Amino acid sequence: MRNRWSRAQIKMADLLGSILNSMEKPPTVGDQESRRKAREQAARLKKMEEDEKKKKAEFRKKMEKEVSEFIQDSAQQKRKYNPMGKIERSILHDVAEVAGLTSFSFGEDEESRYVMLFKKEFAPSDEELEAYRKGEEWDPQLAEQRRRLKEQAALEEAASQQSSKLEVCPNSNYRDKYSHLIGTSAAKDAAHTLEANQAYGCVPVANKRDTRSIEEAMNAIRAKKRQKLEDDTGAHGSAS
Numbered sequence: 001m002r003n004r005w006s007r008a009q010i011k012m013a014d015l016l017g018s019i020l021n022s023m024e025k026p027p028t029v030g031d032q033e034s035r036r037k038a039r040e041q042a043a044r045l046k047k048m049e050e051d052e053k054k055k056k057a058e059f060r061k062k063m064e065k066e067v068s069e070f071i072q073d074s075a076q077q078k079r080k081y082n083p084m085g086k087i088e089r090s091i092l093h094d095v096a097e098v099a100g101l102t103s104f105s106f107g108e109d110e111e112s113r114y115v116m117l118f119k120k121e122f123a124p125s126d127e128e129l130e131a132y133r134k135g136e137e138w139d140p141q142l143a144e145q146r147r148r149l150k151e152q153a154a155l156e157e158a159a160s161q162q163s164s165k166l167e168v169c170p171n172s173n174y175r176d177k178y179s180h181l182i183g184t185s186a187a188k189d190a191a192h193t194l195e196a197n198q199a200y201g202c203v204p205v206a207n208k209r210d211t212r213s214i215e216e217a218m219n220a221i222r223a224k225k226r227q228k229l230e231d232d233t234g235a236h237g238s239a240s
Contacts, residue, residue, distance in 0.1 A: 059088060063095045070117060071099060077122035083107065083114045106132045 070079050081092065089105055092115050096103040102123050107113030116132065118124055127147075128138045 056087070056091065060091050060095060063092050064099075067095050067099050067101065067117070071101070071119070077119055078124075079117045081115045081117075083112050086110070089113065089115050104129065104132070106135075108135070 066079075070076055084092070093103050093105075096115075096117050100120060102118040102120060104116050104118075104124075105113050106116065124132075124138075127143050131138045131143075
């Protein structure tokens with residue numbers, strides 16, 4: 001019996017020892033220093049966040065004041081700001097939208113990007129925006145000259161195309177063209193034979209019905225005319 005209790009006591013002692021070992025040990029000097037540094041870093045981050053929030057609020061208040069002055073100044077149609085960071089640009093765009101203004105960002109890279117404000121009644125045209133995107137200054141007079149040159153070029157192009165169409169489909173008079181060859185009456189018949197049909201554009205209707213060449217058609221008309229003259233002569237001879 002005495003040996004059994006001894007073994008039970010040993011087991012109990014082992015159990016208590018493992019429990020005590022699993023419990024958190026008292027912090028050492030090194031652990032205390034690490035925790036102190038962690039608390040200080042957290043405090044610095046919190047202060048930085050508060051400072052950043054304060055700067056944003058101050059910048060927004062400044063932009064609201066400048067935008068209000070811009071709106072009240074009737075002499076200004078637009079306002080260009082110096083290059084600023086992404087956060088500042090975002091704040092300025094938001095202030096402009098609330099104030100009912102139009103705003104755009106321009107610049108090729110992040111360091112050179114800036115914001116321009118426009119009053120609604122003086123909203124920029126596509127040509128003006130394109131000039132700013134290219135890094136150019138907007139010149140209304142130069143833009144007007146370019147617009148007129150562009151319109152003139154378009155008119156000249158349209159006139160050139162119309163002239164080309166007229167050359168392709170000439171409005172010729174076949175009666176006058178053939179009258180010196182076969183006479184007025186025969187030329188009238190030739191013109192009728194070669195008359196263009198609107199449904200076929202400038203293609204003669206005769207080409208759709210008759211496979212003869214123009215020379216063959218002219219010969220047939222001449223032969224018909226000679227036959228008619230001979231018939232008329234014979235008729236007069238018989239009558240006399």
